[in-house]
Amino acid sequence: MRITAERTDEDTALCHVTGELDAYTAPDLRDALDEQLDQGVRWIVADLTELTYLDSTGLGILIETAKKCRQAGGDVAVACDRKNLLRIFQISGTHEILNVVKDVGAARERLQELAQERSEGAGGEEAP
Amino acid sequence: MGARDANTVELVLPSKPEYLLVARLATSGVGLRAGLSVDDIDDLKVAVAEACTNVISHAFDDNVPPERRMINLRMSTGKGEMTVEVEDEGVGFDPEALQRAQRNGLEGEGGLGFGLMRELTDSLTVESAPGSGTRVIMVKRAAR
Numbered sequence: 577m578r579i580t581a582e583r584t585d586e587d588t589a590l591c592h593v594t595g596e597l598d599a600y601t602a603p604d605l606r607d608a609l610d611e612q613l614d615q616g617v618r619w620i621v622a623d624l625t626e627l628t629y630l631d632s633t634g635l636g637i638l639i640e641t642a643k644k645c646r647q648a649g650g651d652v653a654v655a656c657d658r659k660n661l662l663r664i665f666q667i668s669g670t671h672e673i674l675n676v677v678k679d680v681g682a683a684r685e686r687l688q689e690l691a692q693e694r695s696e697g698a699g700g701e702e703a704p
Numbered sequence: 705m706g707a708r709d710a711n712t713v714e715l716v717l718p719s720k721p722e723y724l725l726v727a728r729l730a731t732s733g734v735g736l737r738a739g740l741s742v743d744d745i746d747d748l749k750v751a752v753a754e755a756c757t758n759v760i761s762h763a764f765d766d767n768v769p770p771e772r773r774m775i776n777l778r779m780s781t782g783k784g785e786m787t788v789e790v791e792d793e794g795v796g797f798d799p800e801a802l803q804r805a806q807r808n809g810l811e812g813e814g815g816l817g818f819g820l821m822r823e824l825t826d827s828l829t830v831e832s833a834p835g836s837g838t839r840v841i842m843v844k845r846a847a848r
Contacts, residue, residue, distance in 0.1 A: 598728075599757045600721035629728070631750050632817040633757060660746040667823040668816060 577601035577627075579608045587650065588619040588687070590680065594626040597634035605634065609641045618650025619691070621683040630661045638674055651675065651690050653683035711737070712780040719760050719773040719792065727756050727777060731788065738781035740846050747824040748786065748844045752777075754817040755790035755840045763794025763838060784846040785826075791839040796832045 577595035589612045642652040653675035665671040675686045717723040728749045735745035764773045776791040825842040832838035
């Protein structure tokens with residue numbers, strides 16, 4: 577598995593994850609995401625379009641990261657268009673809570689929508 | 705473990721996450737022999753990895769020496785189906801307690817793994833008892 581993370585804004589990061597995400601490789605993803613959160617990131621686009629394998633350990637890390645982002649006022653959106661991975665998101669019931677969409681552009685739009693909704697709900701939230 | 709025949713593959717893997725890939729690769733190879741589709745094999749790979757991950761995470765306490773922390777995998781093929789047994793000689797657990805937790809939505813991450821195993825296979829059997837190890841038996845049938 578390979579992870580690259582880039583800041584696209586002060587509080588937004590785009591993380592590309594390629595290869596296979598299982599209990600062996602998952603700690604690396606947790607560390608990479610936690611590092612972003614420690615640096616003030618609260619909106620994360622997880623680009624899994626080149627990830628070929630995912631199971632409950634990887635899902636657990638994505639869910640945990642989404643909770644941390646929400647606590648900071650942000651959220652996570654997942655870009656994924658692989659059939660085998662989409663099946664895992666669907667049957668685990670995590671498709672909606674992880675904001676799974678088909679590509680990075682749609683994931684960015686989803687986070688902007690969420691920021692807008694929260695801005696309208698609470699007032700003053702800046703869109704990522 | 706169950707009965708062995710001429711088309712049975714047996715593997716003994718160290719109970720370590722770095723060997724999960726080996727379990728998945730073996731599942732792919734035997735799945736092709738069983739006539740499963742790529743989608744069926746993808747499902748079974750996740751189910752087998754979940755069972756192995758549960759062994760790695762929960763089966764052995766500090767009293768078990770590392771050389772005894774093993775995952776026994778047995779894969780057999782039948783007419784259009786594949787059976788995988790994942791067995792350990794670890795601490796075991798009460799399967800009824802897991803079912804109660806799942807009913808009450810309290811199962812946590814391990815329960816998510818069991819949920820995936822159940823959804824991704826055609827049959828899932830869990831045999832365990834505290835102190836007696838665990839055996840998970842999964843069957844995947846080729847889609848018609």
